Amino acid sequence: MNHDEQEDVVDEIKQYYDCRYLSACEATWRILAYDVHYRTPSVTRLPFHLPGKQSVVYGADEDVDTVIEKQSISDSMFTSWMKCNKIDDEAKQLNYVEFPTKYTWKPENKRWERRKSGFSIGRIHSVSPALSEAYFFRVLLNKVKGPTSFEDIRTVNGKLHETFRDACFELGLLDDDSEYIEAIKEASHSGTGFYIRSLFVTMLTSHSLSRPDVVWNNTWELLSNGILYNQRRILKSPDLTLPDEEIKNLTLCEIEKILLRNANTLKNFETMPFPDYEFAASSNNPLINEELGYDIEVQKSEYDNLLSSLTEEQRIVLYEIMNAVKRNKGGSFFVYGYGGTGKTFLWKTLAASIRSKVKLL
Known part of the structure; x- marks a missing residue:
């Protein structure tokens, strides 16, 4: 095939992807040079990241050392906001969402500068509650003003909290889950132990609990309903007694079973304890339970x-x-x-x- 014949080849697949249909209305609109998009005020998308979890984009052929040395690695839009708070008193009066109203991001210099005209509305990327700490971190960014470090963001009234969840709770941004505790107590009046544990799993998987560990600590006795009875029946020991820690562990095993049937696990809930399966297995040994069956x-x-x-x-x-x-x-x-x-x-x-x-x- 010569060169002229190659030029006459029609790539129908490419034409299909490149094709575009303009209706008469849109064609007229464009001929008259009307604005296709009109939005005021402008919106600034505000990315953020947890400590040590900044996203890094690089090519397959790029050298790792070269990528690490890039200014974009150390000076992201989010970290530059905290740096600006260190040197600008006015910046300390704004939270992350409010920042674009007074400052504008200069990507070529990787820094925030005072806005000379106009303003923009800040919008933080949405985060699912299932992501736990990332979600609570985003909640704090809508409230905390002028932080200069990640530690400042989770410091409330001079106290540094271990997690962003705890900081949210201290600020009163999360409910105390009392309604869920009351719901479990109410269900225990007529529901079986399995039903109550299933209800707790539903609460966990809905990600509506602010502090699952608090709900667990306040209701574990109700959630463990039937656990001791089942052990007595399995071991054929009607007088069997078990310590609280063992009953808790067996209850967590049952909750984990229900979660696994729903493609989930207690490991996805950072504040919740995880069952010790080795200890649970030994609890089914009648000889061990006979020796441990004392008051x-x-x-x-x-x-x-x-x-x-x-x-x-x-x-x-x-x-x-x-x-x-x-x-x-x-x-x-x-x-x-x-x-x-x-x-x-x-x-x-x-x-x-x-x-x-x-x-x-």
């Missing part, structure tokens, strides 16, 4: 009775071993004596002493 208050009473019956020599051994336990030093102790001299009695006192102070896990 702390009963053990305290038993310890007081046994302690009062010890001889002086037995007390010395007891205190020596208990001191090693309290200091977490460990050690090996050999108690020698003929049959009937009270060795088993001493072991029972030691066991009651330890169990009366903590639930062994």
Whole structure:
């Protein structure tokens, strides 16, 4: 095929993508040179990023060191706003959204300058509540004025908060979730444990809870309804007792199961605890549960009775071993004596002493 023949080739696919239809109305509008778009005032899109999570755009062939040295990496529109707050007192009177009304962004210089004429409305990129900290960070940017660092943004009344969520809560920007706590309490009057846990999962997945951990801490006893009964039935032990921490862990396992069925997980909720599956598996061992099936208050009473019956020599051994336990030093102790001299009695006192102070896990 010669050169002339190549020029006559028609690329129908390209023509299809390049084609454009102009109606008579639009053609007339353009012939008369009317404005196609008219918007006042102008809108300035305001990007932002969490600490250490700034987006970097670079080509496939660019050198990493060269990319890092670019001014755009260290001086983004957002970080330049905080730098401007350090040197300009007027800038400190504005939050991030209000900033474009008095200042304009100069992309060629990577800095904000005072606006000489006109004004613009600031608009921060929207963020889904599912993104947790990024969402609460955006909420704060609509309120906080004149910060010079990320720490300033999460500082409220002179107190630096660990997360942006906590800062929002301190400013009163988030509800206290009391209505959700009351909803769970009300549902517990007629609903089963499974229903209440499903309700809690619905609240989690809707991202309507300001502080899921607070709701959990206030309602875990209701959410755990039926957990102890199920364990007693599985282990065939009607008198089985479990410590609060174990019941909480088993409840979290059940909540995680419901979340997984909905393509979600507790790991997506940073403030919520995550279940210990190894510990949950051991809770189904009847031998372990038999040994752990005791009441702390009963053990305290038993310890007081046994302690009062010890001889002086037995007390010395007891205190020596208990001191090693309290200091977490460990050690090996050999108690020698003929049959009937009270060795088993001493072991029972030691066991009651330890169990009366903590639930062994």
